[in-house]
Amino acid sequence: MHKFIFTLLLPVIGVAQQKSFNIQGTAPATKNGCKVYLNYQIDGKLLSDSTVVKNGQFNFKGSVNELSYARMVFDHENKGSYWVLNIGDRSYFYLANETYQVAIKDSLKKATFSGAPTQKAYASYLSKIGGGFMNIIDSANQEMSAAEPSAVPAIRKKYDDKFAAMRDKEKIFIKGNPNSYFSIVALTDVSNSAPMSEVEPLFNSLGEKVRNTTPGREMKARIVATHTIQVGLAAPDFEQPDVNGKPVKLSDFRGKYVLVDFWASWCHPCREENPNLKKAYGELKDKGLEVLAVSLDDKQTRNAWIKAIETDGLPWIHVSDLKGWQNQVAVLYGIRAVPQNYLVDPAGKIVAQNLRGPELSTKLAAFIH
Known part of the structure; x- marks a missing residue:
């Protein structure tokens, strides 16, 4: 051992x-x-x-x-x-x-x-957990592509069970190898299905060097976010440049309701949600609603970000540091998927999250009178 x-x-x-x-x-x-x-x-x-x-x-x-x-x-x-x-x-x-x-x-x-x-160490790690994420995904896709539609649910169940078994082995690996880089790799995968209450003690058991790697720091930020980014707590302030490079702070909008909306030009569900947000913004902006959209685009997709704003006709404020998933606000708020949003009240407190759909106007109007 x-x-x-x-x-x-x-x-x-x-x-x-x-x-x-x-x-x-x-x-x-x-x-x-x-x-x-x-x-x-x-x-x-x-x-x-x-x-x-x-x-x-x-x-x-x-x-x-x-x-x-x-x-x-x-x-x-x-x-x-x-x-x-x-x-x-x-x-x-x-x-x-x-x-x-x-x-x-x-x-x-x-x-x-x-x-x-x-590579030798990685191969050894994969042997310990039973093959790894991408091996399971590739096998699942290959089997599903050749299957009749009626067989898909059973195939999905089969591979869901494989993922569950792999994650059990990942937890064992983490506990036995606190100083391995691959323990934070394993924990990142475990966190996709396990609650942070289970992830946090596993993270704290890792060696300092592992916790200070890039994925280690990202995991730490996610853990902190579970304690600080909650309905009823103050929304952490942040500052990022808008499309013209002008710095914008969340606290600039104190006194208004602010929907902090995390999205990206390449995110199809985000783009599909934009008409609902436009409708709600049009109905409620004069009653004190502001939208502060934080994009997870990067430098390579900056032009696509600007074009998406214009194409979708999004009249609210847009900011981004163009660091993709490493966007500092996204890391601060523990964002792992988009679209995602938080409604911040005039005093700066989070009062709701992930409001979306055709009923968005009604959901927001319940707060903004």
Whole structure:
């Protein structure tokens, strides 16, 4: 057991031991000319790279400041990234500043990864929890796509049970490996189904280095939000720039009811909800309602954010720091999905949350007279 824990400690401290990563890939000569894509994140920003197989080889180089969950995709038919990133031949792994050897025989999904201690540790972690999230998702999608509609409920139940079993194993792993980076990975998944009252003590049991990783800090913020972002409590103040770069504070609207609306241009349910919000805003703005929309768009989708405001005709105030899911207000409020909103009264207290639907005007009018 101690040997296993030591192996899994490597990813926590290993990123700083080498200044860059080097992915050295090999593939059959018949794959010459095929494109390979790599996606990973640094400080919440999605980075993309691509290369072409030449003389049976391909290579990626770069650097990360912390372990990054990465996706590599092999485009066998050069269909283009749009088609292959989510349904193509792909592999998920954790990227550190290490040297990886990737040997492809027939597919990337079945390729051999070697050389990097992080990958060895990740493979060991997956074996402990029974395969991992994406393996279950891929198997479920494959089975459902070939099934008759009548069989779908049973298939969904089968894979829901697999997820439940995996999360039980993740909890065991967390308790046995408090200093492993993969314990915060496991806890992040556990938190998708478990209440924060169960997540918080597991988080507190982790080592300091693990709690201070990026996913550790995000989990801490979510835990804090469960205690501070509640109906009946004061809404934490915040400041973010509007579409013109002018700073806007929540406290600027003290004396009014403010619906703090978390959304994004790429969020279809958000866009579908906008007509309901427009109707409510039109009926209640003269009675003291303001809408402060916080977008989870990032720098790459800034233009889409501006266009969505114009296309949907949204006349209220819009702000964003363009950091995507790492938006500081979203982190402060523990936002894990959009759309989501909080109604703040004239004194700055949260009085309702997640008000939406065709009855939104009526729901808001119950507060705003």
